[in-house]
Amino acid sequence: MTALTAATAPAARPALHRGGPLRAVLRTHRAALVLSLLALAAAAVALIWLHSLGDEAREGMSACATPPTDRLPSCAAVEAISADETYANGIAVLASVLSWVMFPVTAWAGGALIGRELESGTARLAWTQSVGPPRWLAAKLAAPAALLTAGTGGLVLLNTWARGDGDPDLVGDWYNPDAFVSTGPVAVAYALAGLALGALAGLVWRRALPAAGTALAVSLLLHQLLERHREDLWPTVSRIAPGSIELPRSVFQVTWDTPTPHGVTISHATFHPRSHFWPLQYVETGLLLAVAGTATATAFLLLARRLP
Template sequence: MTTTLTATTTPATRLPRGPRGLVWAVLRVHRTALVFWGLTLTAATAGLIWLHTIADDARRANVPCAEPAHDGLASCASIEALFVDDIYSDGIALVTTALSYVIFPVAAWAGGALIGRELESGTARLAWTQSVTPARWLATRLAVPAALLTAGTGAVLLLNLWARTDDNPNLVGDWYGPDQFAGIGPVAVAYALAGLALGTLAGLLLRRALPAAGVGFTAALLLHLVLERYREHLWPTVTRSEKGEFELPRSAWQQGWDITWGRHPGEGTPLSTSATFHPQSHFWPLQLVETGLLLGVAALATAAAFWLLRRRTP
């Protein structure tokens, strides 16, 4: 009787390949940042929902008051008249400012933790030996946070607009204020993506976590300052000229005045007045132009990052 032994071979365990494996790796390595991002979004969502519930009270409280109350004016001693509108406006301002400055922590994190630390520690090269090309590695490192940033920032942006109700400037600020403008439109999402791309490029250039975080933050700061400084020039202004004098509405973003006086400047009524300004209807053209510029910066920085990676890897 012959016994035939059949040898069975167990295939070697392989690391997960393809986008799913890389995505999971990114989420695991950066789970602390992911948890922080999730908690931040949760807190912002809860806060904005609550602010929306007190918006009507804040609007009613944001009126002139008198002590004692008379002629239909609320009492200044009323808690509602003193505090509800302040709480509401401060809460909206906090969220709006955070949205306008999201580029800074994103750029520092992308340069320091997302790219710089992995290159400095050798984690990136280890991944490249596991049938993961450098280009795919970088693409995943960019795609995962880009998707999370777009979804999260976009969600908070929409909630912020919902919580602002009727956009009363006395409560939520004027649309052309630096923080307000950058935190109430698609510019907020574009800033986050630009910060991600600039930080990634800094990480690939320096290959060290702390220097890359600093350079990424600095690049984001310079971009933010330049766009804020020249924002008024991104779209042609409107000029209004009339005889005598006139006032522009509060919703107009005033750029300059030209007053023509008679023989004695400063005395009496001016002969004519000319004002240069951005009306509120320019909000969307300005938003879209600045968003386009930011996305262009993000695209250029991303292309430069892939080019640099290709030059530095076999």
Template sequence: MTAVAAAPAAARRRAPLTPHGLTWAVLRLHRTALYVAGASLVAFAAAMVWLYVVGDDARAANRACGAPRAWVPSCEQFTELADSYGSVLSLTTTALSYLMFPVAAWAGGALIGRELESGTALLAWTQSVTPLRWLAAKLAVPALLLTAGTTAAVLLNVWARQDENPDLARDWYYPDVFVSTGPVAVTYVLAGLALGALAGLATRRALPAAGVGFVLTLFLYNILERSREDLWPTVEKTSNTFGGLPRSAFQVENGMVLVSGERVTGGHVCSRMPPGYDCVPDADIAGYYRAFHPPSHFWPLQFVDAAIALAVAALATATAFWLLRRRTG
């Protein structure tokens, strides 16, 4: 009898790595979002594999038919391939760089706001689960999954781009390209998750939380995008002629150096303008200057940008815990 009774108990015993408790509850409750995210990652991976496979042909077509030359019958077909390559890469890059927005809306509306509005969270708190532990599980499980998924997507994107031909893949400093090719993408998603959760705790209603989380994330995205060029010191180049920057240089500022040593940002040379326009006489110009970020500044800008987003995520998370403790303490 003892042996027979022990068998079902052993069968019911969970494996050490099997999700259980709050982790299992979070995964089960939000399994629809998990399925959608998994399917999206599979579709993204398939698109990256296609880009990698046709990448050499697309770049060869761009080199052969993009430059001024006699028309050849195969150019039309080649151009269609290059256009398709650029369109798919642009679409997937944009989707990855904007991933933080749906994450923020979901975190505010479904992850936190809906449970507070429906009373599900209060019920969980009466089942020997403290509010702080509940929130920790609510944030930790999605954070781990989003970090793993976004990291995989970024690595696939970098792999598919190969030599990053700027004529097809756009230069590294374009906002979508910059976000989707480095650790910034991961920290942006985590910031969206934290801001959405904070919005959910603040409003305690699903729909307003989704909207507030989206707006907060949009504000953060715009602030970081507009200030990105100032996150690292620029390189300056002066010369007697206007021009001479490398193809992939991220120009921040340009202007003229006067004989007096004064600098004029932008401005116009009188010899190139019709009479009556505000301009600088040619005799007063000693040279030209340009401030820019070379391609080697990609990683310093990435790390500073990612650190700011990660700090926002940490601050929003700490504020969410403080707010929950204050309301339930």
């Protein structure tokens, strides 16, 4: 009897327990993992290539005119012989990809990571294999969160490196929505918030499609809300002067008023100088991480109450 028990004991241990819940998550979603790694590698290669064009692109930013004049060549001819347009367009595309990474993450988390497994019963099967609901959810969130933090953070660093000196004529002003998100920790915070919101939607609906749709709608609302009110996240700088005001290049202008009492022109401008980039980044990142933390805590509470 002892020999029989010893022989059958390993077989009684579930496969999930041997590999661990984290490894089970990676194995279950290996297709999404492979696609994400391929996309990450492609973006990294593109950014390295764009960095190699940086010096040539900056040299190609020469004066031109349309139509050409006696002193200035045609802008079309200048663009044709320089790398500035290729560089600028490539940076713009990759900045957009980074700034919108929240949305595919949200849809995947709500639809495939949580919603589909609850709908199909795969989650309950895992719970019967000595993996309780809290541990299951923790594993579901921990592995993607680590990969998103490393991958998105690495691309942000590469993107900042590829942008070089940040010439606004080439890469856009620092406060442009895509440029702002893709050059700081806000991009990572958006990805983590999307993961948490998707997981919460999956637990609320317990069905893949409604969870993905709801998570996308909430994420879009959050994204638009923060983008619209970004200027209010940090105190602005005001400047009042008689006549007109010439602001520094690449300032985030908020308001501009030119009243003329008694025939005297007085200009009043409020704006964010470039030095406000990091305070705005930190505040928005903190808000997004608060959203991610609240959504994660709510997901665990909901799991404890509705799915014992």
